[in-house]
Amino acid sequence: MDMVIGADGDSSVCERCGGTGWIVIGEDAYHCDCHSGMRLNQLEREANIPARYSHCSFLNFKSDNNTSLQRGLEVAKDFVNMYPANRDGLLFMGGCGVGKTHLAVGIIEEIIATKGASCLFIDFRSLLEEIKETFQTSSEGPSEMDILGPVLETDVIILDDLGAEKTSEWVLDRLGFIINHRYNHQKTMIITTNFLDPKNEKSNLERATETLESRIGVRLRSRLYEMCKLVEIDAEDFRKKTAKKRATSRSGRPRNRAY
Numbered sequence: 118m119d120m121v122i123g124a125d126g127d128s129s130v131c132e133r134c135g136g137t138g139w140i141v142i143g144e145d146a147y148h149c150d151c152h153s154g155m156r157l158n159q160l161e162r163e164a165n166i167p168a169r170y171s172h173c174s175f176l177n178f179k180s181d182n183n184t185s186l187q188r189g190l191e192v193a194k195d196f197v198n199m200y201p202a203n204r205d206g207l208l209f210m211g212g213c214g215v216g217k218t219h220l221a222v223g224i225i226e227e228i229i230a231t232k233g234a235s236c237l238f239i240d241f242r243s244l245l246e247e248i249k250e251t252f253q254t255s256s257e258g259p260s261e262m263d264i265l266g267p268v269l270e271t272d273v274i275i276l277d278d279l280g281a282e283k284t285s286e287w288v289l290d291r292l293g294f295i296i297n298h299r300y301n302h303q304k305t306m307i308i309t310t311n312f313l314d315p316k317n318e319k320s321n322l323e324r325a326t327e328t329l330e331s332r333i334g335v336r337l338r339s340r341l342y343e344m345c346k347l348v349e350i351d352a353e354d355f356r357k358k359t360a361k362k363r364a365t366s367r368s369g370r371p372r373n374r375a376y
């Protein structure tokens with residue numbers, strides 16, 4: 118691709134289309150070769166992946182010696198391969214720091230790069246804050262529907278940390294609207310949650326008290342069963358594990374000899 122470095126030194130402009138993405142010959146207009154690169158950059162920007170997760174990819178996801186992580190990675194890769202022929206979503210369920218968000222972000226990175234579909238990372242709590250702001254500001258700011266537009270229309274969304282927000286009728290109403298709209302329009306959702314499904318063993322008090330169902334309600338939970346394949350991840354908190362490793366390698370270092 119013929120690129121010219123702009124006067125400011127850091128931007129590059131395509132020589133053939135002048136950065137418009139179009140080449141006009143007579144009355145016809147064609148996409149310039151640089152267009153797909155531009156589209157990719159635009160999709161990346163619009164996906165809104167937080168800087169904290171920008172490193173996440175399938176390539177740097179470590180799954181050695183843990184069948185549940187291996188399975189999670191495999192399901193994530195299959196999902197990408199099958200999209201959009203299969204639009205069923207995924208629901209990653211498991212403890213804190215086990216790599217649920219990492220896998221979800223890895224998926225949308227791959228979908229953007231290989232399928233050119235639009236993707237959006239949504240932190241549900243921030244979304245609710247943004248919506249609340251529209252109630253306070255004057256009519257000049259974005260409306261609630263302006264904010265919900267991309268949430269409803271984007272091809273693939275990640276709803277990260279579902280159930281973590283404080284639930285109220287208002288919150289469940291918004292969540293229900295999003296989920297039902299996407300269900301009706303066959304749009305894909307990738308969900309991560311720390312809340313589990315109820316297990317049969319009654320002795321497990323932790324699981325019996327707070328479940329995904331108790332957080333979002335029976336109806337929404339059952340709608341998610343229809344929309345998403347459940348991927349349970351049972352692994353150690355990755356951050357704790359790496360911290361432990363660091364600590365052991367430090368204590369394993371030879372100490373100064375005492376003479």
Ligand SMILES: Nc1ncnc2c1ncn2[C@@H]1O[C@H](COP(=O)(O)OP(=O)(O)O)[C@@H](O)[C@H]1O
Nearest residue numbers: 177178179180213214215216217218219355356
């Ligand atoms: N299996 C893994 N391989 C590589 N990095 C991981 C793995 N699991 C988690 N991480 C990293 O640990 C941090 C926490 O993971 P995250 O996906 O946010 O966990 P969760 O969403 O399950 O709470 C992230 O920086 C992530 O990149």
Ligand SMILES: [Mg+2]
Nearest residue numbers: 217218278309
């Ligand atoms: Mg997470």
Ligand SMILES: [Zn+2]
Nearest residue numbers: 131134149151
């Ligand atoms: Zn061009």
